[in-house]
Amino acid sequence: MQRTKIAALLQTEPIGTAVQVKGWVKAFRNSQFIALNDGSTANNIQIVVDSENTDPELLKRIKFGAAIGAIGIVIESQGQGQKIEIKASDITIYGDCNLEEYPLQQKKQSLEFLREKAHLRFRTNTFAAVFRIRHALAFAVHKFFNDRGFFYLHTPIITASDAEGAGEMFRVTTLDAQKPPLDEQGAVDFSKDFFGRSANLTVSGQLEAELGAMALGEVYTFGPTFRAENSNTTRHLAEFWMIEPEVAFNDLNDNMNLAEDMLRYVIAYALENCKDDLAILEARLIEEEKSKPQDQRSELTLTEKLRFVTENDFERLTYTEAVEILRNSTPNKKGKFQYPIEGWGADLQSEHERYLVEKHFKKPVILTDYPSAIKSFYMRLNDGTEPGKETVRAMDILFPGIGEIVGGSQREERYDVLLAKMKAMHIPEEELYWYLDTRKFGTCPHAGFGLGFERLILFVTGMTNIRDVIAFPRYPGSAEF
């Protein structure tokens, strides 16, 4: 008999038909009722066992965590709490679960504990929900871009360029770590390395995506990204997934519209397609909030928060306007900021971003036109700014509880301006000749952004630590599993 997945069973409710289901035991109550889950949905199917006519030795093996199969007739449930159940005629044990050793328990366990058991945490309701939502969001991202005529471009994971300035990189090498070949100066001779030069894991696919956009028009990347920063926070990983669209002929405004549309689309997709999983996470959050003092509880539930984002425009303002708001803000005047707003030019700290998003506007915020000095070399210089107050066509999207979820810009398409900027910022232009070539041959205005996929998942799931929304997180001191 063909196995029926529980998701399909609960949807079609084929009362009266014989089915076979396979999954893992979530609970076995009263030596009679098995709650079975196969991962296809957050919901369980109830298997009713005729315990009087079942081998007691087999009954003993039906334990929390065990993998079993059941064959039986689907009937209308005679109890409360579920519409249908399966009256079992046959039970098969595929894998026993020794509860004296099994770390998971049939009760709430802390996220910190489960983080140390990442190989098993998929089996909890919370993590199964998170990873089903992660899938749905990834699918929605591809669907969003595909439906708009974008091409998915696979940019390299190994890059030879160390000139991008996007952070510390992981070296990729086949040289002997004990006795690497040395050059005349006694330095490691990377010309003897696998690629004939030093190589690293990518920190961004943007520069390569720009090359693709200059012919394909609209491209996006979606792949793993690596940063060897010693970052120890709830929103940084050494290995994370990033989505980077790049669009020819788009300006900063088009870029903001694209990012906002995309975020709203994928969140709406999750609201529509992940109701059961979101319900689990929402209930979890409500439970968690109960232990917090009244003033720290959020005003909105998880789904209300998501719906709010899909239904309201993001607030758009310039860096300069933001600095004015912050300068005149109550916390700044009362000296509550650890980093007081002195004047124009400094980068905003987390506390400032949080004030704007969570207190002042209470919605996602897009900040644009940052000082040139604090942003990357490839961002387009604004025309007509005062000397010393140059700004670039950058945009950062800030989300409540997460901070920067998107960072992007209109790119500097003018060869001379770009070259001058690279020289000023000590970017080796010889190494990036291929990037400069796009500005030499048929250059055009274009724009793009990077979306941190795990940060998006954080927002949608209401989880608060980024290590809980990727299956096997990599961060300083940790690469288990």
Add this chain to the structure above:
RNA sequence: GCUUCAUUAGCUCAGUUGGUUAGAGCAACGGACUGUUAAUCCGUAGGUCCAAGGUUCAAGUCCUUGAUGGAGCGCCA
């Protein structure tokens, strides 16, 4: 990397001013139970108090160093 808090049973945590034999709830294990919903009820067992060193007549409790974990900050997505 910096700041800060923590580490006691499988899990979550209590442990008073340093003082006799370190506790609870849940989980586990044994039993009961034919309509349960984190089932319930009765019973049993379970400890390198993170590690090393120190102070003291006496350390789970105080001090030093380290490890691990959480939160915040920096770097950013």
